[in-house]
Amino acid sequence: MTVMQNRSNLANNEFTVPSHGLSDNEKDEMLKKIVMKNEDIAWRVLDGEVIIITPEDSVQHYINEVGSTIWGFADGKRTVQDIIDLMKEEYRENIEKNLVSPEDIENDVIIFLSELSSEEKKIISLENRE
Amino acid sequence: MTQEDYITVDSINQYIESKSWEKLIPLNATFELTYKCNERCIHCYVETPYEDTELSTGEVFRVLEELAELQTLQINFTGGEIFIRKDIRDILQHARDLKYNVTLSTNGIAIDEDMADFLKEKIKPWDIGISLYGSKPEIHDAVTRVKGSFEKTVNAIKLLRERKIRVKAKIVVLSVNYEDYKNIKKLTDDLGIKHLIDFNITPMLLGGKEPLSLRISDEQIQEFIFNEALGLEVYTLGKERYDIETKKKLDGILCKAGVNFLNITPFGEVTPCVQWYYPVGNVRKDSLHDIWYNSEKLAYIRKKRIKDIEKCNKCEYLAYCNRCSGTALLVDGDSFAASSLSCQYIDNVRAVIEKKYKKGLVPA
Numbered sequence: 001m002t003v004m005q006n007r008s009n010l011a012n013n014e015f016t017v018p019s020h021g022l023s024d025n026e027k028d029e030m031l032k033k034i035v036m037k038n039e040d041i042a043w044r045v046l047d048g049e050v051i052i053i054t055p056e057d058s059v060q061h062y063i064n065e066v067g068s069t070i071w072g073f074a075d076g077k078r079t080v081q082d083i084i085d086l087m088k089e090e091y092r093e094n095i096e097k098n099l100v101s102p103e104d105i106e107n108d109v110i111i112f113l114s115e116l117s118s119e120e121k122k123i124i125s126l127e128n129r130e
Numbered sequence: 131m132t133q134e135d136y137i138t139v140d141s142i143n144q145y146i147e148s149k150s151w152e153k154l155i156p157l158n159a160t161f162e163l164t165y166k167c168n169e170r171c172i173h174c175y176v177e178t179p180y181e182d183t184e185l186s187t188g189e190v191f192r193v194l195e196e197l198a199e200l201q202t203l204q205i206n207f208t209g210g211e212i213f214i215r216k217d218i219r220d221i222l223q224h225a226r227d228l229k230y231n232v233t234l235s236t237n238g239i240a241i242d243e244d245m246a247d248f249l250k251e252k253i254k255p256w257d258i259g260i261s262l263y264g265s266k267p268e269i270h271d272a273v274t275r276v277k278g279s280f281e282k283t284v285n286a287i288k289l290l291r292e293r294k295i296r297v298k299a300k301i302v303v304l305s306v307n308y309e310d311y312k313n314i315k316k317l318t319d320d321l322g323i324k325h326l327i328d329f330n331i332t333p334m335l336l337g338g339k340e341p342l343s344l345r346i347s348d349e350q351i352q353e354f355i356f357n358e359a360l361g362l363e364v365y366t367l368g369k370e371r372y373d374i375e376t377k378k379k380l381d382g383i384l385c386k387a388g389v390n391f392l393n394i395t396p397f398g399e400v401t402p403c404v405q406w407y408y409p410v411g412n413v414r415k416d417s418l419h420d421i422w423y424n425s426e427k428l429a430y431i432r433k434k435r436i437k438d439i440e441k442c443n444k445c446e447y448l449a450y451c452n453r454c455s456g457t458a459l460l461v462d463g464d465s466f467a468a469s470s471l472s473c474q475y476i477d478n479v480r481a482v483i484e485k486k487y488k489k490g491l492v493p494a
Contacts, residue, residue, distance in 0.1 A: 044203040046149055047149060047155070051146055051203060053203070053231045053256070055254040058257075058296070060146070
């Protein structure tokens with residue numbers, strides 16, 4: 001799964017969407033988490049695309065437009081479920097035209113956020129609501 | 131996501147760079163927070179009317195906020211000596227809060243344990259560049275004209291390294307420390323830090339020529355290029371590549387300055403680059419947004435092409451040249467002419483290539 005594919009997935013339905021690989025319980029748990037950006041990272045939006053620098057390893061990361069839309073929704077208050085709902089709204093037209101399914105969107109968001117919160121990246125964290 | 135999305139720094143830099151050029155985003159900025167310094171380096175280019183008032187904390191904050199809105203990502207705080215400012219912690223913290231990627235340039239002598247802790251815990255700079263002029267006090271302190279500065283600088287490097295902050299030594303090679311260069315390099319190896327070398331001494335910002343007497347000779351520069359092999363392979367292009375590079379240079383912009391790079395002086399002047407004192411506006415008078423997008427001087431710079439410079443247009447070494455508008459102004463008095471320092475460097479490279487590879491810079 002790549003964000004580039006993400007973009008394609010959301011634009012048309014010709015890709016087979018890979019599964020996020022979570023059990024139902026794990027997925028339900030994740031949907032309730034709040035998406036927090038790592039306080040230590042440097043980031044900017046360049047022409048709709050997010051550039052991130054992680055300080056620990058000084059790696060520059062680039063997130064494409066779809067990933068950047070998800071990034072924009074992560075305001076430190078919204079849960080994974082909130083962001084999925086907003087993404088579905090964002091791509092409502094594509095859903096109505098059957099270019100993308102709501103399941104694809106959910107899958108993409110879960111995979112994207114899992115990747116950003118992974119041990120190697122630590123670009124975001126998924127926190128329990130207090 | 132795969133590695134493709136997490137492109138290496140080089141390739142992503144290229145992508146971001148071209149994007150920022152295309153969209154006129156000042157991705158990189160230097161901020162000269164003060165021209166005051168606790169050293170008095172013999173080669174320093176800073177020359178300024180001190181009676182002018184430097185930007186206040188509030189003004190610096192406002193500039194940082196405006197730059198963030200323009201999507202500047204990389205910011206280098208430099209001086210003078212930045213740690214002289216009493217509000218330096220507030221400024222660095224504000225930059226961190228605004229999500230900049232922060233780098234610092236300093237002589238390090240004011241960095242103690244407490245400051246090193248603060249930098250590590252609160253600022254997390256990408257790296258800190260520290261000026262180092264000798265491998266021992268006699269040489270370093272003779273350049274800085276501050277007794278004890280060598281020990282303090284080396285101590286700062288150690289404090290930062292203990293906290294795993296990336297440090298690079300900025301070594302300025304002068305006639306007075308040329309012989310010590312290898313020892314300085316060894317010291318940086320022993321300290322576990324990288325180093326950058328600079329031997330391009332320029333006149334002072336307002337035209338003072340004093341530092342020029344400290345330049346190393348052409349023979350020394352050649353010896354230096356020869357021994358240090360500063361990427362010599364890039365100077366031996368094949369015909370096809372040479373032609374492509376020459377064409378690219380001719381049609382290209384002068385440099386990144388004013389295109390995706392800008393500098394703020396301690397008095398709020400906006401200049402295209404820290405080395406190019408060519409004010410295009412002042413943040414005390416206009417917003418940065420207004421200056422960046424509406425300055426006629428910047429529009430002129432962005433329109434200029436290398437082929438517009440008569441000497442460069444005819445030069446057969448163009449494929450290898452990184453002309454600097456700042457030194458063209460400082461040394462030759464014209465930002466939009468050839469830079470004799472760049473020409474001189476290429477001449478030295480040519481001499482080395484002829485000696486080492488027994489061939490010229492222009493492929494047959």
